[in-house]
Amino acid sequence: MYFDSVHALLTMDGHGVYVWSAYLVTITVIATTLLVPRYRRKRLLQRLTAEFKRTKGVHGANTREQN
Amino acid sequence: MSAPGIWQFCSRLLRRQLLLAVRRPIDIANPLLFFAMVVALFPLGLGPEPEKLAGFAPGVLWITALLSHLLTSDSVFRSDFDDGSLEQLLLAPQPLYLSALAYIGAHWLTTGLLLAVVSPLFALMLNLPVAALGVLVASLLLGTAVLSLLGAIGAALTVGLKRGGMLISLLILPLYMPVLIFGSAAVQAAVSGNPTGPYLAILGALLCLAIALAPLAAAAGLRISIDA
Amino acid sequence: MWSFFHKFGSPPWLYALSGVILRWLLPVTLLALLVGMVWGLLFTSPDFRQGNSYRIIYIHVPAAVVAMAGYYLMALAGAINLIWRMKMADVAMKAAAPVGAAFTFIALFTGAVWGKPTWGTWWVWDARITSMLILFFLYLGVLALYEAFENKEAAGKACAVLSLVGMVNIPIIYKSVDWWYSLHQSASIKFTGDSTIDSSMLYPLLLMIASFYALFTCCLLLNMRTELLQRESRTQWVRRLVSAAGNN
16 A cells, blocks of 8 residues: 555645546546436336336237337 | 439539529628638737737638638538428439539538638738748638538538537537648648648548548438438 | 347347346446556555656546547447448447447546646646547537437437548547647647556556446446337337336
8 A cells, every 4th residue: 555644645745636536526427327327227117117007908009029 | 315424413413503502692702701700800809919910820710711611511401401402312313422522512612712712811911921821722722622521411410400500510520620730730831931731731631531431421411311 | 140140139138138247247347446446546656757646547548448439339339220220239329429428528527637736737738638528529419419300210320420420530630639739749748658657557557447448338238228128118028027027
């Protein structure tokens, strides 16, 4: 481990602000890019479940095996 | 009556586009007036000192020519799309590549060529050294041809959209950038007395590449826009 | 062999396959990212000239590499859709665009932040950052063009043409910006000062580049799954999937 203390790790001889802001922004963007599609998929599945429950009686109507 | 040959068709198309353009002289004058007024903006914004203006002149002239070109690029196919004649063109047996090239050629003859010819006047207003004027005209002749070709790609892709507007600028400005880099570098080299041949050669190479590939992309774009 | 390739055209197969891949790829990627970042931040010694700020290299370079590669992937997927009308390639292209744009943004931000302690300014118009900026504009153009079309099939084809044009232009843009920068370079600012990179710095960098590629793949597959469900929401296989999920 290069740094002697947590304080040294955070300040990095004055460069800490830059390094940490870069890393934090990167992690935020990565997390967003990973989580947004999962969230959208969940919402879509919820919406489709509700829709299919509503049209449950209409068996076989407007569905096909594959596009 | 047999169908016209390919070259005959395209030269007729070219002549038709030129005639249409000439019938609306204000459309030809617009980009030139824009060029003039934007060139006048720079001394107003930067101050009238001759040395400073001369320093910026190559870049300013090139950027202004590029922006004037950007404004007219949308109109290459639009009027013919609106009245349906473009759809007829797609059905014609002649290759769409050459027809697109005819449209682009007409566009360049009524914008880029005129810009290049008129530019020495404004270059003198910005205090560009006289020795650089020839290179300015040459670089603009080559460069605006490339800009017309690239602009047609954006025009073809957006011609069917209702609110194309700024979108075409967003699409083609990144493509314009290398042309700007080498065009203004050529004029800069002429100002500082360096050889300008290499820059003009690169512009020529870009032109060859654009003539070969841009009409293909434009033709593809036209098919997609019309089928949409 | 061709039947294997044909399976890629089947949405339910692709959906199932991507699920299986993600189940192990996602944890491995996150682990690799964590190891790489910790290694770079804590266990390498600082650069003798740039000090500790050079640690940004462990995210800037991987992001830039993947941003460029992502554009090529997007263009290639679009081309496959144009030539062979393979809808799944269109799905891949649409999924790749926002992910690539996000990575380009990371590259730009980290590049700018790196510039401040190194040269004292928040933005430096050097060759690499300028090329990244233009790449960002190219991505934004593709995203904007897709949104502008109402007919999504035409949108996919138009974006394919645009990204192919961009793909041809990227080497030209890169070379011309590179040359432009060398022309105007006054001081002895050499951004590519990492001419000889020490092996202790190289390994974490390679790990980060590999994990960024894996990360791109994960994001791409996640986006593709959502897009597949969206497009195929009227089909039987999605209905079965939803009812199975609903019963759990």
